[in-house]
Amino acid sequence: MNKKELEKLLVDVKNGETGIDEGIKMLSELPYKDLGYATIDNHREIRNGYPEVIYCAGKTVDQVRGIAEYMITRNNNILATRATKEMYEALLEVCPQAKYNELGRVITVQVRPVEETESYIAIVAAGTSDLPVVEEAYETARILGNKVEKVTDVGVAGIHRLMARMDFIRNAKVIVVVAGMEGALASVVGGLVDKPVIAVPTSVGYGASFGGLSALLTMLNSCASGISVVNIDNGFGAAYNASIINKL
Missing domain, CATH: 3.40.50.1970 (Rossmann fold)
Structure with a gap:
């Protein structure tokens, strides 16, 4: 969730377009989400401008898939580095739009549009x-x-x-x-x-x-x-x- 999305959520709750319970749930997970094997920094994009990146080396296939699956529920684009083809194939089960650069060992999932710079x-x-x-x-x-x-x-x-x-x-x-x-x-x-x-x-x-x-x-x-x-x-x-x- 970035700053604009946070502002929109607060406005939607105020205007009754998003239920209070749903809004509270989303805000309760804003700082971080504990998955047991990983603690996802949901606040990263608000602080730094970019969501957390998944460093795959040392993680299991199930862990990478679980982290990515959760991050997508937060409307985050996914960048996973040092990823294996096995991890990519597992991600496809939950993220059909995932792409894999095999040479660079990078998985990307574009959930929301990215505005490209002119420079x-x-x-x-x-x-x-x-x-x-x-x-x-x-x-x-x-x-x-x-x-x-x-x-x-x-x-x-x-x-x-x-x-x-x-x-x-x-x-x-x-x-x-x-x-x-x-x-x-x-x-x-x-x-x-x-x-x-x-x-x-x-x-x-x-x-x-x-x-x-x-x-x-x-x-x-x-x-x-x-x-x-x-x-x-x-x-x-x-x-x-x-x-x-x-x-x-």
């Missing part, structure tokens, strides 16, 4: 191996109501590919750069644009990349200004921050 987020990726993180970021940004454009496979090993797309990248309001190996792409992009850059290190690379730690340290030590860095493989976190910036 766009550009997601720039170094290589095809980084695409799972790109897709997680893409689905996150879209369900949060952003126009999103992807520029992929433009890593520094063939930097002319990046230069051919720079006009398009510069016109974005905020740029998410996804790169593994040594993670140099974020520094290159950061030195060429006047927009905020959110860097996402990925766990792509050979042994000395230490599962993305090498790219993380490179991005944290970038000499290009205007770069912020999220955790390894955290496409969701990057897109969430990008969405906040894109809607300022």
